[in-house]
Structure formats: C-alpha cells, structure tokens
Amino acid sequence: MTIYADNAATTRMSQTAIQAMLPYMDRIYGNPSSLHSVGQAAMEALTDARTRVAAALGAENPREITFTSGGSEADNQAIRSAALLGKRKGKTHIISTAFEHHAVLHTLKKLEKEGFTVTYLDVHENGLVTPEQVEAAITPETCLVTIMYANNEIGTIQPIRAIGAVCRKAGVLFHTDAVQAVGHIPVNVREDNIDLLSLSAHKFHGPKGVGVLYAKRGVILSSLIEGGAQERGKRAGTENLPGIMGMTAALEEAVAELPETMPKMTALRDRLIEGLREIPHGAVNGDLEHRLPGNVSFCFEGIEGESLLLLLDDAGVCASSGSACTSGSLDPSHVLLAIGRPHEVAHGSLRLTLDRDTSAEDVETIIRVTKDVVARLRAMSPVWRDLMAGKRNFVIA
Numbered sequence: 001m002t003i004y005a006d007n008a009a010t011t012r013m014s015q016t017a018i019q020a021m022l023p024y025m026d027r028i029y030g031n032p033s034s035l036h037s038v039g040q041a042a043m044e045a046l047t048d049a050r051t052r053v054a055a056a057l058g059a060e061n062p063r064e065i066t067f068t069s070g071g072s073e074a075d076n077q078a079i080r081s082a083a084l085l086g087k088r089k090g091k092t093h094i095i096s097t098a099f100e101h102h103a104v105l106h107t108l109k110k111l112e113k114e115g116f117t118v119t120y121l122d123v124h125e126n127g128l129v130t131p132e133q134v135e136a137a138i139t140p141e142t143c144l145v146t147i148m149y150a151n152n153e154i155g156t157i158q159p160i161r162a163i164g165a166v167c168r169k170a171g172v173l174f175h176t177d178a179v180q181a182v183g184h185i186p187v188n189v190r191e192d193n194i195d196l197l198s199l200s201a202h203k204f205h206g207p208k209g210v211g212v213l214y215a216k217r218g219v220i221l222s223s224l225i226e227g228g229a230q231e232r233g234k235r236a237g238t239e240n241l242p243g244i245m246g247m248t249a250a251l252e253e254a255v256a257e258l259p260e261t262m263p264k265m266t267a268l269r270d271r272l273i274e275g276l277r278e279i280p281h282g283a284v285n286g287d288l289e290h291r292l293p294g295n296v297s298f299c300f301e302g303i304e305g306e307s308l309l310l311l312l313d314d315a316g317v318c319a320s321s322g323s324a325c326t327s328g329s330l331d332p333s334h335v336l337l338a339i340g341r342p343h344e345v346a347h348g349s350l351r352l353t354l355d356r357d358t359s360a361e362d363v364e365t366i367i368r369v370t371k372d373v374v375a376r377l378r379a380m381s382p383v384w385r386d387l388m389a390g391k392r393n394f395v396i397a
Contacts, residue, residue, distance in 0.1 A: 003362045004318045007203075007294060008152055008180060008353035013246070014205035020249035021207065024242040031238055033230060042241055049248040056251050057197070058188030059214055066213045066221065066231050067244050071179035072103035073224065074198035074213035077235070079107045079146055081215070081222040082173045082196065083116060086143020092116045093141040095134060099123050099338040100148055101177055108146075117141075123338045127156035127286035135166045144173050149181035149197075153335040153351055154286035155295025157185065164193025173219065179203055179211075183254035184292055185262065189214055201243065206250035210243035261356045265293035268354050268363050272296045275367030279374055281387075281396045285336060285349070294354035299341055301396045302384035303348045303377040311373045312350075317366055320351045344383075345395050 004012070024045065030038035032046045050062040059065060068074045079094075086092060096108055098120045108118045119137045121129050134145055145167050150157045160176055167174035175196035181187055182197075183204025189197055197214040201207055215221050227236025254261075269291075273284055276298055285297035300308070305321035312319050321333070332346035341349075352366060378384040386392045 002316050002318060003358075003365060005352040005354060005358070005362075005366060006318050006320045007355040008155075008351065009320055010202045010208065011205045011355060012357075013202075013207060014250055014253060016253045017201075017206050017246040017250040021242040021246040024245050028241075032241065033228065033238065045245060046239055046241060049244050052248050052252060053212055056248075056255050057182070057212075057214055058190050060190060061217055063232070064214055064217055066215065066235055067239055068198075068211045068213050068235060069209055069240075070202075070211040071101075071177065071198050071200035074200075074211050075101070075103040075175075075177050076107050077213055077221060077224050078175045078196040078198055078215070079104065079111070079144065080224065081220065082144040082146075082175060083111050084222050085173070085220060087116075089143070091141050091143035093139055093143065094118045095121065095137045095142060095145045095147075097121045097123055097129055097147055097338075099127070099151060099153075099335040100146070101152055101179070104146055104148070104177055105334075121147075125340050126290075127151060127154045127335075127339050128290060129158060129163075131159055131162040131166045134163050135170075138166070138170045138172060142170070142172050144175060146175040146177070149176045149178040149187065150185070150292050150295075151286070151335060152180045153333055154297040154339070155180070155292040155353075156286040157181070157290045157292060159290075160194070161192045164195075167195075168193045180292060183251060184258075184294065186255075186258060189216070195219055201247035201250060204250055204254040206247040207243045210240050210247050212247075257356065262293050265354055265356065265358070268358055268360065269294055269296055271360070272352060272354070272363050272366060275363070276370060278367075279371055281394055282374075283396045285339065285341070292353075294358070296352040296354070298350045298352075299336065299345045299396065300348045300350065300374050301345055301394060302381050302387055303374060305347055305349050307377055308348070308350055308373060311376065312369060315369045315373065317369050320353075321349045342395055 028041050030042040032043040050065045054062040054065050121133050149160050164174045173195045177198050179200045182199040195216045200211040221234040225236045281301040332343050336346035
C-alpha cells in the first residue's frame with residue numbers, strides 16, 4: 001500500500017470537486033461570453049462561483065475575485081500590477097523575503113532588471129519574519145510588500161495580520177502568496193489586512209490549472225494576458241468553467257471542515273515530528289508552533305535527499321525534499337539556506353505533508369520506514385563514516 005505524504009505538492013481531487021465539475025463538461029458547456037441562452041447559463045454559474053469564492057475568503061465584493069490558471073499566474077499578476085501602480089507614483093521599492101516561492105522571487109528578479117529595487121528580508125532560524133522587520137524596511141519609495149502566508153517547504157505561518165497592519169498604516173500595498181495556507185488554516189482577507197492574495201485549487205483538493213487572484217477594491221490590476229474582455233478585461237481567455245466550479249466546491253468544503261481537520265492533522269504532525277526526532281543527528285526545520293497543521297520538514301545529517309526519497313518511495317512512502325517546482329535542481333533548497341542550514345545538511349532534507357485522509361497508522365509506518373531508510377543510507381555513506389570516526393564535525397548535535 002502506498003502512503004501519499006506529499007500534499008504540499010498537490011492533493012487528490014475530492015469527490016465533491018469532481019461532481020461539481022461534471023455538469024460544466026456536458027450540460028452547461030457554453031462560453032460565458034456568449035449572449036445566447038447556453039452561454040448565459042455558463043455566465044450565471046461563473047458569477048455564482050465568484051460570489052462563493054469571495055465569501056470563503058472574506059472578501060467584500062465578488063468583483064475583487066479574478067480567476068487565473070493557478071498560484072504562479074496570480075503571483076505574477078499581483079506583483080506586476082502593484083509595481084506598475086507604484087511606478088506611476090514614482091515609487092519603485094519592493095519588500096519581500098529570502099524564502100518566497102520562485103513564482104514570487106523570479107518575478108522580483110525581472111522587476112529588478114526593469115529598475116525596481118527589492119529588499120529581501122532575512123528569515124530567522126525558526127523560519128519567521130517579524131512585523132518590525134517589515135516596518136523598518138519601508139521607505140517613502142516602497143510600493144509593495146509581498147510575503148507568503150505559509151512557507152511551501154517548511155510550513156511556517158507568518159504573522160500576516162500584523163504585517164498587513166504595518167503596510168496599511170504606511171499606505172503600502174500588501175500581497176501574500178497564500179497557496180499553502182488557503183483551505184488549511186483560516187484566511188480572511190479583510191481581517192488579515194490583505195490587499196492582494198494568490199491561491200491555487202489543487203492545493204486543497206480542487207483541480208489543477210485553476211486559481212484565484214484577490215485584489216482589494218481600488219487596486220487596479222494590469223493584464224498579463226492580452227486578448228478578449230474576460231475577467232473584466234484583466235485576464236483574457238475563455239474561463240475554465242469546469243475547473244472554476246470544482247475549485248469553488250473544494251474551497252467551500254475545505255473551509256467548512258477546518259474545525260475538524262486542523263486539530264486532527266496537528267496531532268498527526270506532532271506525532272510524526274516526535275517519532276522522527278528519535279533519529280540521531282536530525283533536526284526539524286521551522287518553528288514548531290507557528291506551523292501548518294500537516295507540514296513536517298527535517299534535515300538528516302550524513303545522507304543525500306534524493307536517495308532518501310527514492311528508497312522511501314520503494315518502501316511505499318511518497319514524500320519530497322522541498323518544493324515540487326524545484327525538485328529537478330541539484331542545488332540545496334533556498335528556503336533551508338535562508339534559515340541557516342549549511343549546504344551539506346540542506347542536501348539531506350525531507351518534507352512530509354499530511355492530509356485529512358492520513359491515518360495514525362500511516363504516521364507510524366512513515367516513522368518506521370524513515371528510520372530504516374536513514375539507517376540504511378548512513379551505513380553506505382563515507383561521509384557518515386567520517387562523522388562517526390571524528391574526521392568531520394557534526395553540524396546537527
């Protein structure tokens with residue numbers, strides 16, 4: 001039996017989402033931009049979905065919701081829109097962190113080439129930034145602060161509400177990549193002082209290829225995709241109505257189930273951390289308290305992450321060493337380097353992300369299998385032999 005513990009990469013679609021999509025693949029198949037009755041039936045569904053998504057996020061107005069192809073597109077559009085708004089006012093300074101998702105970091109690097117300056121805040125060893133850091137970094141030229149709600153690799157939850165309050169007081173737009181947060185912890189854009197937010201459906205049991213950009217009323221979006229007048233002229237291309245309806249249903253289901261799923265997953269997460277801590281010379285990555293309910297991230301000294309993943313998979317446990325978007329890279333995780341892990345330790349990382357379907361028995365199996373695999377890899381490792389012989393010093397006590 002396979003235990004899937006890579007839910008931060010993607011989740012299995014829920015039956016609720018699948019059933020919600022089916023009518024829009026067959027019976028209500030029109031183009032929402034068409035004026036005839038078949039098209040208008042599709043437009044009614046699209047309008048309904050926009051209203052429901054807005055309600056699930058605590059947005060004030062459905063017009064604040066723009067449907068996208070996913071989190072990466074939403075990140076790009078949010079950041080570029082805020083940057084252009086700032087540039088028109090002569091403000092070209094942006095604040096972010098060193099451990100954002102690459103959809104954010106690569107967009108910022110492009111903007112730097114276009115004349116913007118970016119301050120990348122240092123991340124503390126526990127994987128958190130503070131509102132005080134943000135406040136100290138804001139200048140009269142700052143047009144945007146973009147800080148992720150929860151980290152996709154180590155699961156740390158940032159003090160978003162307090163950071164948003166700092167930005168609101170300074171009159172600076174605040175964007176958060178909430179791809180890992182929405183559907184897993186309570187998120188309310190108004191209460192959290194958020195101006196722009198990105199999410200992706202496949203992270204909470206919705207379909208792949210569809211997401212949302214929330215933009216507070218008054219924040220003018222710039223188009224990334226030129227063409228038709230869809231999404232109020234801010235995102236050209238016929239809307240993916242089946243995907244949107246599946247995402248809407250999955251989002252509502254995930255939010256409604258939070259009172260049940262959060263305590264369950266937190267307990268499983270803590271048991272998994274407790275079990276893996278029994279492996280010598282291993283360490284948890286990120287803060288233990290301010291952490292997503294289903295995220296467990298470890299580094300094990302003396303092993304290599306790719307071998308660990310392959311042997312775990314062979315033993316029936318699907319896991320990852322970090323972000324699925326960078327799994328083909330030979331470089332250690334920029335997130336782990338940002339929190340101070342040395343290169344040689346960051347190479348031995350393991351990310352296990354649980355789900356509402358994960359059982360206590362699954363967790364015990366993961367602990368047992370991981371212990372066996374780590375011991376097996378260390379027995380073959382010349383680096384481990386040198387560490388044990390005192391020829392090298394342990395980094396993790």
